[in-house]
Amino acid sequence: GAGVSQSPSNKVTEKGKDVELRCDPISGHTALYWYRQSLGQGLEFLIYFQGNSAPDKSGLPSDRFSAERTGGSVSTLTIQRTQQEDSAVYLCASSSSRTPGNTEAFFGQGTRLTVV
């Protein structure tokens, strides 16, 4: 596609349910990032994929969070047993660079997750 696509745009879920958020990066981009942004806050790094290398999971806040990237393209962020504090906008970005920060990162429009 022309840009980074995220789905769904909005997700309302009940506390304790599992959710899956999808990111479809720009074709050919080797780097893929997930960030979380709470209301009025900055971007909190969650996880980084680069090609076939092992992902950098250092930003995942708990073991309820996991992510995978199949075939070096589409990524899914899964949150198990959702809690109210998981409510936030989840942003995905992709980049063509193998060195983070060396080139522009392209962002999707995010998924707004609300846990009720």
Add this chain to the structure above:
Amino acid sequence: SQQGEEDPQALSIQEGENATMNCSYKTSINNLQWYRQNSGRGLVHLILIRSNEREKHSGRLRVTLDTSKKSSSLLITASRAADTASYFCATGLDDKIIFGKGTRLHILP
């Protein structure tokens, strides 16, 4: 972890005035980027400045970088209502792109 810290956190100016936002970071960098975010959704890349550059221009944007002070500034000249947004600096660090907390800019009519 937060690599960049923007200052001020919020800024309101009259349309037509210049807006200056600052970013400080903690470690050595290869380059620094500035992004804009409208309405709390996706970020848009504005400009990238490399560590061996001191100043860069793009339209009404002017970015400076002082690696000795580990700081950068973003100047928006002749501000417009459409410039109302949050602005973030970002640096590449330890295989990640780390963003600051942002400056919320509000252009008053």
